[in-house]
Structures are given as structure tokens and as C-alpha cells.
Amino acid sequence: MGLSASLLLVSLLILPLAGDAAFRTPRSSVTWSSMAGNSEAMVLPLFFSHPNSTRRSTPSSPVIRSYRRDLQGKSSSAANAHMRLYDDLLTNGYYTTRLLIGTPPQEFALIVDSGSTVTYVPCSSCEQCGNHQDPRFQPDMSSTYEPVRCSIDCTCNPDNTQCTYERQYAEMSSSSGVLGEDIVSFGKESALAPQKAVFGCETSETGDLFNQHADGIMGLGRGRLSIMDQLVDKGVISDSFSLCYGGMDIGGGAMVLGGMPLPIDMVFSRSDPVRSPYYNIELREIQVSRKSLHLSPSVFDGKHGTILDSGTTFAYLPKEAFVAFKDAITRNLRLKQIPGPDPNYKDICFSGAGSDIPQLSKFFPDVVMIFGDGQKLPLSPENYLFRHSRVHGAYCLGVFQNGNDPTTLLGGIIVRNTLVTYDRHNQRIGFWKTNCSELWKRLNIDVAPYPAPSASNNGNALENLSPALSPSGLQNFNLPGQYKIGVITFDISLSVEYSDLEPHIKDFTELIARELQVDISQVHLTHFARTGNSTLIRCAISPSGSDFISSTAATRIISRLTEHRIQFPANFGNYSLVKWDIEPSKRSWWQEHLQGIVVGVAVAVVVVIFLSTLLTLYFWRSKPGAYRHVNAAFPEQELQPM
Structure with missing residues (x-):
């Protein structure tokens, strides 16, 4: 399940049907050799x-180059x-x-x-x-x-x-x-x-x-x-x-x-369909900084064993394993421990590691999972940490105790930038560390996202971010954090005549504001054109409050537009995005910051007096909604399989 974890607290009766039991046996009617050929x-x-980073690639290693050749040679007939x-x-x-x-x-x-x-x-x-x-x-x-x-x-x-x-x-x-x-x-x-x-x-x-x-x-x-x-x-x-x-x-x-053809250095763990109806692996040991946690392998074999679940966000360990893992991670850290982003959870968080993800290994230890046959899966810090949502450069442990349940459940955080192959026929699961955002190049599929600007391009980079859209209209988009946007414009075509649209212009403006998550005062309709039975509208999104639109807000707006995530009621007909453009803020640094500096100096004394109290109240009363964990995590409960 794709929420915080996949299922349930109470074991309920499973109703097996003819030919399908809750604990399945290997499928015998389909063989790999017969299926692979046809x-x-x-x-x-x-x-x-x-996406919030402009880093899109990693150096191509000999293994990657070999894997790319294998895919090109063996997958030419595959349907994509x-x-x-x-x-x-x-x-x-x-x-x-x-x-x-x-x-x-x-x-x-x-x-x-x-x-x-x-x-x-x-x-x-x-x-x-x-x-x-x-x-x-x-x-x-x-x-x-x-x-x-x-x-x-x-x-x-x-x-x-x-x-x-x-x-x-x-x-x-x-x-x-x-x-x-x-x-x-x-x-x-x-x-x-x-x-x-x-x-x-x-x-x-x-x-x-x-x-x-x-x-x-x-x-x-x-x-x-x-x-x-x-x-x-x-x-x-x-x-x-x-x-x-x-x-x-x-x-x-x-x-x-x-x-699909698999990398030659992919590591595998056996996955027993009889042991559990869920995808399991044989986890036997965890090492932190090359040192074993000295746990019995049976710790990871309780109840359903070790379950791999792509819909679960975090990882959950039995109590004994969690305590040992937490102590091993925190033992040698030289970072300051801070409260977590949500007071409802006792998250273990640290500040001072900076925002550069590849550099996290300088602050946090490497982790290795060892499978039943001795094969090892290395985990980098991004495989067991998540960003603190309130403190810049701070990170929290994304591994939790699974209540009193002995099941080990590994969610999506564990397999970031990891190709995971669920080879059900051969009863195994494979893991291969890679840059998943670049996987399409290794698959020889030409669907690379629109290139993000380089941080060294300065203002000229913005000129390259206003393409007319391809027929599919789908673009993967991001902006470097230093860019300040003055205005975002886009042309949108509605499959209704202008005479039918005109009485509802106010409703249309309010809808654009709601769907793009901006204030209605920021939305300006600057041009209308009749194109047969359709209407072409040019919209402009201007800054609100400040004199520029942040790169984060611009990324959100452009992403929603290019991904066609705007929902219109039926009376507006179907829509298509024709093109979009962004204009950088033309204000000087002093124009942008002078007022803030003056105001900041004026209130400095008040802020110093009340800062601690205000921050405490804000922190403990605010609650992020999406990225959270549960006290105990289980795979999906089959109340009534068919």
C-alpha cells in the first residue's frame, strides 16, 4: 500500500478459493523458457x-556500459x-x-x-x-x-x-x-x-x-x-x-x-512464496561501518520474515534489531541530535550534515545487508535517512521499531536508487545499485526528461526553459534554487468556443488559481484567441508578497502544467497546454532585499526576546501530513481474496 505502511494489526480470516490459497505454491503452468520467447x-x-536537484547523471562505469550493451542486444523486440x-x-x-x-x-x-x-x-x-x-x-x-x-x-x-x-x-x-x-x-x-x-x-x-x-x-x-x-x-x-x-x-x-536482462553483478536473495504470501527475502545480518550488529539470524525471520514492500515508505525492524541498528548508527556520529519534525513521533534526527546528498557518507556510516547465501547489498545514507522537513541540513532515521511485531518490513526508502527485480518464477529478488533517474539511458529508451539548466548558465539558462511542448505535453522539469522568477506565462487551449467561455472567465481564473495553488490575485488572463471551435488563452502568474516567484514555487507550477494535472469541469471542455515561458526577476539585489533589511533591523530586538518561545510553539503545533510512519507495519491483510 502506498501510504505509510502496507497492512494489518489484526490477523483476520483468509478465505481461500478454488485453486488459490493464501500461502501460494510456485506457479507450475508457466516456465521462464517458454514465456521469455513469446x-x-x-x-x-x-x-x-x-525533482529538486539538477544532478541528473553519474559517471558510466564499465559495468554500466556492459549492461547497456546487453540491454540493447537482447531487448530490441521487447514492448515498451x-x-x-x-x-x-x-x-x-x-x-x-x-x-x-x-x-x-x-x-x-x-x-x-x-x-x-x-x-x-x-x-x-x-x-x-x-x-x-x-x-x-x-x-x-x-x-x-x-x-x-x-x-x-x-x-x-x-x-x-x-x-x-x-x-x-x-x-x-x-x-x-x-x-x-x-x-x-x-x-x-x-x-x-x-x-x-x-x-x-x-x-x-x-x-x-x-x-x-x-x-x-x-x-x-x-x-x-x-x-x-x-x-x-x-x-x-x-x-x-x-x-x-x-x-x-x-x-x-x-x-x-x-x-528483462539483468546486470551481471546484481545480488540476489531467495524469496519463498510458501513461507509468506508477501515478497520476502532471507536477511541474515546487518553491518554498520563494517561491523556486525551481532544478532541471531532468527531475529529477521519472525512471523512473516523479512518483507519487501514498495508501497511502504519506511523500514521497520523487530525491537532487538532496531535498538542495535539505532545504537550502531548514532554511536560515532559527531552531529547534533535535534527533535524530529512531528512531536507525535520520537524521530531520531541530526543537524549539521549539509544539503549535498553524495556528501552524507562523510557524516553517516555505510550499512550493508547480508542475505542467506552471503551476498551483500550496500546501503548509502539515503537508504536509511529522510530529510528533516523543518531544519535545513538535518536528517532523520527512516528505520523504526515495528511495535511488538517480529516481522521485518523494508519499504521504499531502503531501495532508493536500486533496481529491484522480483523474479517470481525463479523465486528470488535481485538488487542492483544504480542511478534510477538515468535508467532509461541504460535501457536504450529515448524518453530522457527535458534537460535542466546548469548552475553555471546564469540568466541565459532561463531562456532555454521555454520550449513549445511536444504532442504528448509531458515534461520533467526543475529549476536551480538560485533562480528568481518574475512572471510565468503559458498558453492553454480549451475545446469550447469563446462565446461559451466568456460568461465564466471569473470561474476559470479561480480554477487556475486553485489548481496551481496560487492566490487568485496572481492570475492574469492577458490574451484570448479563437481557433475554430476552441479558445486559446494566455495566462500569466505574477509574484505575490515578494517581488519574485521562488524556484520551488515555479517548479511546482510548471510541473502541474506540463504533467496535465489540472482538472477542469465539463463546461470548460478538454484542454491542452500549448507552451509555457518564464521571465526572470529584473530587480537588483538591493531592490529585492533593502526593505527586508530595514524591517529586519527594526524588529531585531523583539525577535531576539521571543525567538525561542515562538519557534518552540511553531514546531510543536505544526504537523506535516504525508511523510510519517506507523507504530507497527504489516503487509496487506487479505480479508477476501478472489
Whole structure:
């Protein structure tokens, strides 16, 4: 599940169906050799929506060059589905990808989750669903939708006409609804033909599921409702998939559904499908600064063992392992320990490490996980730390005690910048440290994001950041932190005539302000043009309060525009972004700062007197919403598998 952790506190009764038990045995009807020859892998690019670093590449090592040649030589016939992954672990606690369901297709942002076994979206009939990123799924609007009729193999709705599902998660959220079948596709760039698949149509959701921005879940776990199992059963992909998440500071990533050539130095751990219905690994030891924690291997083998879950944000260890790990990390640190960002949690945080992620290894120790056969997976500081949201240059431990539960659960933070291959057929999981934002180059897929400006380009770099959009309209975008933006302009085309739009100009302006998260006073409509039955509008976003728009705000605005994340009601028709532009602030340094300096001097005495009190009150009363952990983490609870 893509919230703080994937599922639940109480073991509930699992209802196995014919041919499908909760603890699955290896699939015997599909072999790697037969699948690899006649099926195609779907390659899905994953991108952050708000990348905050201009570092986009790392030196190409001999291993990387060899891997690139292997991929080019062996994957030329593979079908590629080019899909972006939006959001990130720090801001949202999850990654999402775009999935299209129905005829004509209806698009949804779904959390990529290896710990869930059902794909579900909010249904138009839902009476308790939150306000999510996209409109709800409308079964009546799809000519290919069919309800999954009630049978002895499923729990039925009150009318005994349609199968239902129900899922609960560790943070006490839940999803329930009916099961339907429809055409599912992975974007216009996918070479894999759309496939019929069973999915959940939500009629109720609670907790974080109700409040999250994402629409629903894309279930990649083991189970008959899993999108992976359905595609494998149809023979269209081999029984394997891979995920590659970007790092703490660098956007980008990839998801591959189906087999792919693997790096020669990828390390593997056995994954036993009989031991647990979840994806597990044989973790035997953890080393910190090359020193063992001196724990018995059985510590990591309690209950479900060690579970790998892409939808969980953090990592959770049994008490004994957590205490040993925490002590080993903090023992030799020369940083100042500070309170965490949320007073509801006793986070272990340190300040003084700076903002340069590659330099964190100078302040924090390296960690190594050792698997059952002795293979080692090195972890850098970004694999066990997260940024403090209130103190610059401070970081907190992203590994927590898993309550009193003996299960070890490793979330997305552990596999940042790591290609993870879930080789289900061979019952193993592989790990390969890499720059996930650059994975597409190694896959020989030309979908590189629009180049970010170099810090050495100064003002001229801004001139290169105003391209006309490609037909797809999707751009990966960021700005260096030192740029101060004067005005952001963009041209947007609406599929309505101007005469129909004119009475609603005020509503349109308010909608733009709300969707771009700016004040309505910042939105200016500067030009209108009729183009057949459409209307072309030029909008300008001006600064508010200060005399410039920060690079962070500009990145957010441009990302929402280029990723087509603006939602218009039906009376505005469909829209397309034609082009965008940014104009740097023309004010001098003294113009920008003189007023602030004068005001700062005037209130300095007052600030000195009350600073400590004000900071304390602000800190302990403010609560960040997305990036948090739970007291105990479990994989998804199968209340009613199909």
C-alpha cells in the first residue's frame, strides 16, 4: 500500500478459493523458457513530479556500459510502455503511475505497490470516497465494462449480483467495493496491446486512502487479483517485474512488467512464496561501518520474515534489531541530535550534515545487508535517512521499531536508487545499485526528461526553459534554487468556443488559481484567441508578497502544467497546454532585499526576546501530513481474496 505502511494489526480470516490459497505454491503452468520467447516486457518510466536537484547523471562505469550493451542486444523486440511515475517518498510517501481503464479510456493515478494484490479506483457510485487527483471511474461510460458476477468463489454484495473486495492497512485505512472487468492499458506509448483485467471499483474508503491525492492502488503482489498474476496467466508477460526508485534528491525511475536482462553483478536473495504470501527475502545480518550488529539470524525471520514492500515508505525492524541498528548508527556520529519534525513521533534526527546528498557518507556510516547465501547489498545514507522537513541540513532515521511485531518490513526508502527485480518464477529478488533517474539511458529508451539548466548558465539558462511542448505535453522539469522568477506565462487551449467561455472567465481564473495553488490575485488572463471551435488563452502568474516567484514555487507550477494535472469541469471542455515561458526577476539585489533589511533591523530586538518561545510553539503545533510512519507495519491483510 502506498501510504505509510502496507497492512494489518489484526490477523483476520483468509478465505481461500478454488485453486488459490493464501500461502501460494510456485506457479507450475508457466516456465521462464517458454514465456521469455513469446511474451513482451512492459517498460514503464517513473518520474518525480517535483525533482529538486539538477544532478541528473553519474559517471558510466564499465559495468554500466556492459549492461547497456546487453540491454540493447537482447531487448530490441521487447514492448515498451513509456509511463511516468509522479510524486515521491518525501512529499507523498508513495510513487504513482498512470493507468487507463475502459473504452474510451479513463485515466487514473495509482500507487505502485508490491504489497497489495488488488488494483482499485474510486467508483462513480462511491458514497464515501475522497477528492482525488482524477474523476472517478464511471462504469456506465465504458462500453467494455462488465461486473464480476457473484459465485461461490467470492463474497457477494447485498443483492448477491456482484463480487466484492475489502482491504485494510496498518495506518487503519481501508478500501472496499465491487469487482469489475474492463480493458486496461498502460498509455499511448505502450507496445503491449490493452488487456482485459479484473479490478476493484471502490464504494468506500477510510483513513489515509480517503485523504490521499492519488486515486487508488496498482496491486503487484501475489494473488489472483494482482495485475501481475493476471497478465502472466494470459501469457503476455513473463513472471517477473522490476522497480527502480529515484534517490533522495534526484527524480526519475522505472518500472518493468515482465522479464528483462539483468546486470551481471546484481545480488540476489531467495524469496519463498510458501513461507509468506508477501515478497520476502532471507536477511541474515546487518553491518554498520563494517561491523556486525551481532544478532541471531532468527531475529529477521519472525512471523512473516523479512518483507519487501514498495508501497511502504519506511523500514521497520523487530525491537532487538532496531535498538542495535539505532545504537550502531548514532554511536560515532559527531552531529547534533535535534527533535524530529512531528512531536507525535520520537524521530531520531541530526543537524549539521549539509544539503549535498553524495556528501552524507562523510557524516553517516555505510550499512550493508547480508542475505542467506552471503551476498551483500550496500546501503548509502539515503537508504536509511529522510530529510528533516523543518531544519535545513538535518536528517532523520527512516528505520523504526515495528511495535511488538517480529516481522521485518523494508519499504521504499531502503531501495532508493536500486533496481529491484522480483523474479517470481525463479523465486528470488535481485538488487542492483544504480542511478534510477538515468535508467532509461541504460535501457536504450529515448524518453530522457527535458534537460535542466546548469548552475553555471546564469540568466541565459532561463531562456532555454521555454520550449513549445511536444504532442504528448509531458515534461520533467526543475529549476536551480538560485533562480528568481518574475512572471510565468503559458498558453492553454480549451475545446469550447469563446462565446461559451466568456460568461465564466471569473470561474476559470479561480480554477487556475486553485489548481496551481496560487492566490487568485496572481492570475492574469492577458490574451484570448479563437481557433475554430476552441479558445486559446494566455495566462500569466505574477509574484505575490515578494517581488519574485521562488524556484520551488515555479517548479511546482510548471510541473502541474506540463504533467496535465489540472482538472477542469465539463463546461470548460478538454484542454491542452500549448507552451509555457518564464521571465526572470529584473530587480537588483538591493531592490529585492533593502526593505527586508530595514524591517529586519527594526524588529531585531523583539525577535531576539521571543525567538525561542515562538519557534518552540511553531514546531510543536505544526504537523506535516504525508511523510510519517506507523507504530507497527504489516503487509496487506487479505480479508477476501478472489
